[in-house]
Amino acid sequence: MDNFDLNLIRVFDALQRHGHVGKAAEELGLSQPSVSYSLKHLREQLGDPLFVKVRHGMEPTSRALALTPVVQSILADIREHILTAPGFDSGTARRTFTLAMSDVGEMVFLPKIMKRIARDAPLVDVRTVSTDPKDLMAALQRSEVDLAIGYFPDLQGTDVFQQRLFRHGFVCLVRADHPVVSEGLTKKQFQSLPHAVVQAEGRSQEIVEQFLKAKGVQRREMLHSPHFLSIPMVIASTDLVVTVPAAVAEVFARFADVHALEPPYSMPSFDLKQHWHRSQQNDPGNRWLRAQVLELFGDDGSARRR
Known part of the structure; x- marks a missing residue:
């Protein structure tokens, strides 16, 4: 032979x-x-x-x-x-897609993604993972993760493709009947009111903390939590303030009596993207999934490789 x-x-x-x-x-x-x-x-x-x-x-x-x-x-x-290049018929395909997201990313992205998949790819299953940033590149390389969606600034290199979905900013959340709602949040109030600080695995919260530190802003950090899930209920029942991505605030407002306010500081914004490995670039199923994510969340369709 x-x-x-x-x-x-x-x-x-x-x-x-x-x-x-x-x-x-x-x-x-x-x-x-x-x-x-x-x-x-x-x-x-x-x-x-x-x-x-x-x-x-x-x-x-x-x-x-x-x-x-x-x-x-x-x-x-x-x-x-x-x-013959393989195809992907979403109506009949049986496949499991693995998506890397933070817990806050799941709140923002997963409902719409699952609704689209249930409608157009009824035999496709989805698995989400929360992977440590230092391990995510290896997981993409091994095809253990099909797509990473959210804010992943560590995913760099010529073997990683990324596509911008939309630009994101931050808002401050307070309970709906908080005294500051009527007039807006001042810098003095921001510093004097008690705050909830989320220390989740998502990297976006680092942007807020680094910004406030660079500006020398002091505040009362009354609550530190590694989870977003309890935050809307805490905010709705206390005088605490929390600073979160705007899309997260929209989700929280659907099931808790909270109100979003513009921060009194010009906080930085950031891009949310979808990332995939070079090995998945021409995979028909991965291409279909990326197209759905872009259609659901993208404000432009320009893909680029870094």
């Missing part, structure tokens, strides 16, 4: 179908001497004449006739599974 030239299979197939060296050579784009030379090698490898000369061309031997369905099957498998 190590010394067998797989190109000889194509020569065998052409000779079997045409029964003529010249016609086989024409189909294969080879010279007649090249086809004759290949037939010589086939005979030596298989220990059989395979095709014998007759008046009108070449006749297959009994061994060649027995090999014909095997050769045809091999060539059909190569055409179907190797040479």
